[in-house]
Amino acid sequence: MNKQQKKIQKQNDKLKIEKQDNDSPQNIEDLIHDKNDFICPICLNYIVAAVSLKCGHTFCEICLHEYLLYFKGCHICNDNMRKSKFAYCYLLDQMIHEFIKSHHPEELKTYEMAKINNKEWRKKKQVSSIDVGQQIDVRDPNFVWNVGTIKRLKISQEASKIKYLVIHYEGKSDKHDEEIAENSPRFAALGFYTSRNDIPKYYKQTKNPFLKNLLCIECMDPNDNQFNQQFFIEDNSSESE
Ligand SMILES: [Zn+2]
Ligand SMILES: [Zn+2]
Numbered sequence: 001m002n003k004q005q006k007k008i009q010k011q012n013d014k015l016k017i018e019k020q021d022n023d024s025p026q027n028i029e030d031l032i033h034d035k036n037d038f039i040c041p042i043c044l045n046y047i048v049a050a051v052s053l054k055c056g057h058t059f060c061e062i063c064l065h066e067y068l069l070y071f072k073g074c075h076i077c078n079d080n081m082r083k084s085k086f087a088y089c090y091l092l093d094q095m096i097h098e099f100i101k102s103h104h105p106e107e108l109k110t111y112e113m114a115k116i117n118n119k120e121w122r123k124k125k126q127v128s129s130i131d132v133g134q135q136i137d138v139r140d141p142n143f144v145w146n147v148g149t150i151k152r153l154k155i156s157q158e159a160s161k162i163k164y165l166v167i168h169y170e171g172k173s174d175k176h177d178e179e180i181a182e183n184s185p186r187f188a189a190l191g192f193y194t195s196r197n198d199i200p201k202y203y204k205q206t207k208n209p210f211l212k213n214l215l216c217i218e219c220m221d222p223n224d225n226q227f228n229q230q231f232f233i234e235d236n237s238s239e240s241e
Pocket of ligand 1 (some may be wrong): 042
């Protein structure tokens with residue numbers, strides 16, 4: 001083989017390798033990741049801070065928490081998500097980031113902004129310190145947010161030594177005290193939810209005498225100050241206490 005032939009051979013080999021590269025890993029990746037796989041079914045944007053439910057469906061953290069304020073069932077399959085544990089999927093977050101970077105770099109800025117927004121949301125929601133007498137937002141078993149007052153702290157006698165807050169809140173019943181684990185998702189900083197008028201709240205006096213035994217949870221539309229949603233739940237507070 002003369003010098004010229006060797007050069008051509010080398011070039012051919014290089015082309016072959018490049019072709020293989022194009023055929024295999026890069027293209028398989030394209031096949032596996034379709035943009036739709038990474039889209040949140042609620043906001044229809046890329047999933048930010050992915051959270052999965054027991055049913056296997058995944059949403060943005062904020063979208064899921066907002067959705068949970070109004071609905072019981074998963075947005076996709078209607079499985080009761082209020083009984084489901086939330087699982088954060090850091091690997092998916094990373095995959096989405098990599099996918100946008102390599103396939104839609106023009107969308108990276110918007111995605112990064114949404115991630116910053118999520119961080120700020122978490123910071124605002126977080127209860128920064130826990131002291132007796134302090135007021136915080138607490139979510140009751142009906143998923144309605146109320147203002148609660150920390151009455152005392154309790155440490156479990158078990159080996160786990162979980163800290164509980166004994167909390168008093170006036171939601172469904174005005175005599176409600178409950179022990180809730182300190183790290184429970186049922187807490188938020190004071191006003192994070194309870195200052196909002198667009199989410200369900202309790203309204204105890206119903207005007208309709210036939211609904212006397214029912215507590216009304218109503219939700220105001222912030223745009224026109226009209227009640228646009230009503231939920232009724234049975235008031236058992238006088239029986240149980
Ligand atoms: Zn979303
Ligand atoms: Zn589901």
